[in-house]
Amino acid sequence: MNEMDDLDRQLTAAFDGKVVRKDLLHRIKKGTNVPTFVLEFLLARFCASDDQAEIDAGMEAVLATLQDNYVRPDEANAAQSKVATKGKHRFIDKVHVRFVEKEKRHWASLENFNSQRIAVGEKFYRDNDRLLEGGIWAEVSLAHNAIDEDDYAFYIEDLRPIQLSRFDFQHYSDTRRNFSRDQWLDVLMRSVGLEPSKLSSRVKLHYVARLAPLVEPNYNYIELGPRGTGKSYFFSEFSPYATLISGGQATKATLFYNNARRKVGLVGYWDTVAFDEVGGIKVRDPDTIQIMKDFMANGRFSRGAEVIADASLSFVGNIDMSVEQVVNSTEYDLFQPLPPELDLAVMDRFAAYIPGWEMPKNSSEFLTSRYGFITDYLAEAFHFQFKHTNRYEEVSRRIKLGKAVEGRDEKGIKKTVSAFLKILHPDGPPTDAEFETYVAYAVECRRRVKEQMNKRKPDDEFAAIHLSYRNANGDEIVVFCPESKHAAATQEPARRSLKVIDQPRAASEQTHQVSESPAASVVGLEATRAELSEQHFTILYGDTGYSYESLMGPYLRGAKEIVIEDPYIRLQHQIQNFVRFCEAAVKAGTVKKIQLVTSFEDQAQAVEAGNKLEDLKQSLIEADVELDVSINQNLHDREIRLDNGWTIKIGRGLDFYQRPGSWFELGTSDLSLRRCLETKVDIFKCSAAA
Structure with missing residues (x-):
């Protein structure tokens, strides 16, 4: 290795014991199928030094550990014999635990040990729940069971996940202040094994964007490009908090929720779920894609039970066509490799499209021999920020986007910038110039998504592609x-010729009257704001067909602020009703603030309900909606006031649904199928917003 440069010296002094020479990894990586974070875990144990003699001795210890503890797949029988002969032995391997329903017990397996029936104590999979969903790399002590009557030969005596036992984020962020932005960016490039002097500034941003789903919850992106550019590296090698699905079938039970076991799937256990070779994904059940759409939109879905999870979804794959030819083609677009199941609705939920064709091919030319963070240390820093920091509000206060930026554009752009701030500025805000760089990059990546959708769509739904910022x-x-x-084929794509035949409207469609028979008129209401009419009617006991979205959705459109006065948002089901109302408000697309005025019976109830409403408040922030809750103990009447001039009065407030006879009957999840209590509804226009 060359003599340490200034950045090496600065990094080793600031993060003593948390950095390692990256050429050491390259030397031991060859010939082992062990992830980078596992190898660097060992390097950190033996080689976290700048003394060459200590490094040489440490390398020998690492190689000896791998020789003795890592089992290659073709050595499984010898490994089993070693445990049986010695009584026990420690291995480094990926450990899985599965529940066998027929036997009503859990069994462990090691990927390279070739035994599917290793007894495992409850403590291990209770303390490390990812053992049950995808498995984890660990140092595991296997012991031999000499009792002939038992139906297993091996059991886990001890298991230690390969990850840091403690992480101090405060030290990490405080010490970041010792580095300029460009220095920190170079540190990150070296930490992932690349020499920054060989990379352009733009390519460095692409690598940062690849890291975004590891720090930003519910962040969805796609990268398509040539083979051999390391698209899946960060999900298979870099972080113990990411899992990679390589082709094959993606099922509801695996990804989202297993109804039979009543267990959340991968999205409930991992920070990031990545789909490799996305063009080869097979989806047997179309419902899987619908659940995926719901989850990508707001981080929640309902499948017998409502599930909320933070996992980000990453889609990576190959594109075998010339990008220049595709963008100039009237027939093809840059989403061409995707299977038909990943339709426009899925594409619209991508916050960013990283141009993988601009990334360099994997080559020793780009590898660094300098110091960088131990991969596991950096992964812990990202995991901490994924779980505990939120920069979205900071971005929202600072960013100014153009008029062409629509709802999903805005959310995607803001989340990309938020991820960049977490990765590059964990210690505080960037300068204006730095912030503008991230905004421009985020806008470009979202525009790439929209341009390709616009080429596919025969109408103008996605025609607002000229995204901008101030x-x-x-x-x-x-x-x-x-x-x-x-x-031109991308900027002004050809449209199909749609023949429109004007037909006279029926008299009933030309006249707007106050409805006395509400269900049909309200549920089917798809009119624009100009066509909306006042409504005065009674929902009868036992009626169905009324959800918040069908009842109030058309009137919510165009409203930016909502004031809802209801003294009975206090019990579990009442708060759940309020959550559903907020979901309808978010779907309206324009609401930015919801003010709830309510009351509580006592302090204990106020605290319990307040905690739940605080969770909702944090969730709404991600949708760029502010929730303000105030208490008025004298409140009795119920009223919803919209700043677009409409007022909605429902006699029973939001709580006009009957309790289901069973939580497994129709109407449990879809309120339009739920039976109602009798109540009066008045929707009328005020001369001015309240």
Whole structure:
């Protein structure tokens, strides 16, 4: 290795014991199928030094440990014999635990030990729940069971996950202040094994974007590009908190929820679930894609039970066509490799499309021999921020986007910028110039998504592709994608000729009257704001067909602020009703603030309900909606006021549904199928917003 440079010296001094020379990894990586974070875990144990003699001795210890404890797949029988002969032995391997329903017990397996019936104590899979979903790399002590009557030969005596036992985020963020942004960016590049001097500034941003789902919850992105550019590396090698699904079938039970076992799938256990070779994904049940759409949109889904999870979804795959030809083609787009199940609705939920064709091919030319963070240490820093930090509000206060930026564009752009702040500025806000760099990059990556959808869609639904932002001087900057800026086939795609036949409207469609028979008129209401009419009617006992979205959704459109006065948002089911109302408000697409005025019977109830409403408040922040809760103990009447002029009065407030006879009957999840209590509904326009 060359003599330490200035950045090496600065990094080793600031993060003593938490950095390692990356060329050591390259030397031991060959010939082992062990993830980078596992190897660097061992390097950190033996080689976290800048003294060459200590490093040499440490390397011998690492190689000896791998020789003695890592089992290659073709050595499984010898490994079993070693345990039987010695009585026990320690291995480094990926451990899985599965529940066998027929036997009503759990069994463990090691990937390279070739035994599916290793007894495992409850403590191990209770303390490490990811053993049950995807498995974890660990140092595991296997012992031999000499009792002939038992139906297993081996059992786990001890198991230690390969990850840091303690992580101090405060030290990590405080020490970041010793580095400039560009220095920190170079540290990150070296930490993932790359030499930053060989990479352009733009390519460095691409690598940072690959890290985004490891720090930002519910962040969805796609990267398509040539083979051999390391698209799946961060999910298979870099972090113990990410899991990679390589092709094959993606099922509801595996990904989202197993109804039979009443267990959440991968999205409940991992920070990031990545789909490799996304073009080869097979989906047997179309319902899987619908659940995926719901989850990608808001981090929740309902499948017998409502599940909320933070996992980000990453889609990576190969593109075998010339990008230049595709962007200039009227027939093809850059989503061409995706299977038909991943339709426009899925694509629209991608916050970013990383241009994988700009990434360098894996080559020793780009590998670094300098110091970088121990991979596991950096993965812990990202995991901490994934779970405990939120930069979305900071971005929302600071960013100014153009008029062409629509709802999902805005959310995707903000989440990308939020991820960049966590990765590059864990210690505080960036400068205006740095912030503008991240915004421009985020806008470009979202525009790439929208351009390709616009090519596919025969109408103008996604035609607003000229996304822009305002810089610190107030100038509007329209951002283009380099590959398609001058491609007319992408900027102005040909539309199918749609023949429109004008027909006279029926008299009943031309006249707006106050409805006295509400169900049909309210449920089917799809009118624009200009066509909305006042409604005065009674929901009868036992009626169905009324959800918050069908009842109030059309009137919520265009509203930015909602004031809801209801003294009975206090019990579990009442708060759940309020959550459903908020979901309807978010779907309206324009609501930015919800003010709830309610009351409680006593302090204990106020605390319990307040905790639940605080969870809702944090969730709404991710949808860029502010929730403000105030208490008025004298409140009695119920009323919903919208700043677009409409007022909605429901006699029973939001609590007008009957309790289901069983939580497994129709109407449990879909309120339009739930039977109602009798109540009056008045929807009317005020001369001015309240």
